Amino acid sequence: MCRKAEEAPTIPICKSGFYGLLAGALILPLSAAEASREDHALLSAYVQARAADTIGAADRASQGYAAVLALAPQNEILAARALGQAVEAGDPALAVRSARILEKAGLLAPDIRLLLLTEALRTRDWKAATLHIDAIEKDEIFAFMAPVLRAWLAFETGDGDPIAILDAAADDPIAGAYVAEHRPLILLAQGNRKEGVAGLVAMAEGGGGRASRLRIAGAAWLADNNDRKAAAILLQGDEAPLVAARALLEKREPIPGAIDGASAGIAEFLVRVAIDLHRQNVSSLALTYARLATFLAPENSETWLVTSEIFAAREQEAAALEVLAHIPPGDPFAAIVSESRIRLLVATGQAEKALADARAAVASGPPAAAEWTRLGDLYGGLKRLDEAAAAYAEALALARGQENEWALWLLRGGVLEQAGDWAEAKAALEAAYRLAPQQPIVLNYLGYAQLERRENIEEAMRLIAEASRLQPDSAEITDSLGWAHYLRGNLPQAIQLLEKAVVGQPADPAINEHLGDAYYSAGRRYEARYAWEAALIYAEDEDAARLRAKLETGLTPKLASP
16 A cells, blocks of 8 residues: 655655655666766665654754755755754754755745854854844844844944844833843943943842743853953852852953843843743744854853753753753752753753762752752652751751751651651651641641551641642642541541542552541441552552552451552
8 A cells, every 4th residue: 555755745655665765755767776976875865864763862953964965955855854853963064055055945944044143143144144133123023033142243243233223122012021121231342341230230129040041141241341340240149150149250250141232132132032932832943042052152162051041941851961961060050960961961861970969069069958868869769768858967067047947857757757767757747847837738637647657647647638628629638637536547538538539640550449448447348449440550669569468358357548
């Protein structure tokens, strides 16, 4: 049976005609038998590129498509594939070469025109840059980008007033937010320090990582221009990147990331657009913009961080790890890079490497509570519970009196309980409760841990009832409250609550087992078996063994759920 190729619908493809499939994809007129040696090389290169493409090996795919384009330099389909892979792999030379082929064929999409704009900026071809912005402005979707692009180009060339360009678009519902960010940056780049600093300080009132990045960029420009006092004003705050940038300023070391021209400014704009697109789950376009930002301003760590975040969201953790390597250890965002790297190492099954990184961060000292906490989390994930508890203790020593101290007590109590040291675990959990008596997670954990041990049932139920009052929609807390009623012998109320919990978390083995025990105790044996069978689907180890025994013999005191 034959079907038509998606790439070239006029070429029929049969399952037995492998070279016919490739020829269709390449729009080649010759069959495999008639193909010349050069054509055969082209087909072979295409196979390798497509294979790498299929398994997500962007670097290899990019190299493969580069080889194919060298053999078929005017093939538009290949150019489109090569372009996508080149952008994803971070290969600007191949990306530009592919975009030129599409431009010549009149097939250039507006987002890819931005790639040629970045190339025009790199080569200082201001005429070409202007033409690309003109074309972008004519596009219904991407026209919002034009004011910021024009403003930075006007700053770079001296042709026009960049602030007037921005002010004309300040009320635009889409462009306005971007204009507000870039107005103080351009004012600073023009040397208008008073208004530029005031604008960045006002913007910082919203807080968050984005505000920190813009303040650091402004401070970097001020420090480069010998205004350390104004730079220090922008670096006030206790967020890790601000603290790190402030330390560089105090040591009179350069602060990376200054925005002093069109390339740096437009890169900053593109990365902000990438962030917004990523939030809207438009990941392919977001990745394109983030990658273009790395082409324009590789010294801007935010471009790499955002690119890594998008790769990670697409479950391309290896690529996400690779791009983080472009950020040097002394960068103000190094702590965030380290945290991201450790998370990605864990996600890719490299927990020991992650642990080594976390240990190194602690050893480089003086470590912060967050670094000890991260180390404790890693130890806990590896079930090295005593070491996890010790790490949390170190974090607590540094976090006394801080707002999050209760959370560290909760974490320490959790790993101690798992390790079987109930006395120390209970003391830690009670410390968390004293500090945060209105935190549902603390109330539920302390209450349920006592239920599991069948101690202080009344007090445990009081704690869980309060947690349920504070967070009535939590399936986990509803399960705990239902189980407390079960242990007190109040079966109707227990079943009602446990049924509600199962609706909220239908795949949770503990909730299903609790419901099964309650059904069985109420004489509803068929429903009990159904609930236990549902619990068994996801149960592991001794929990699974206990459930199998219940299904064989029914509920006994020895087989009761913990």
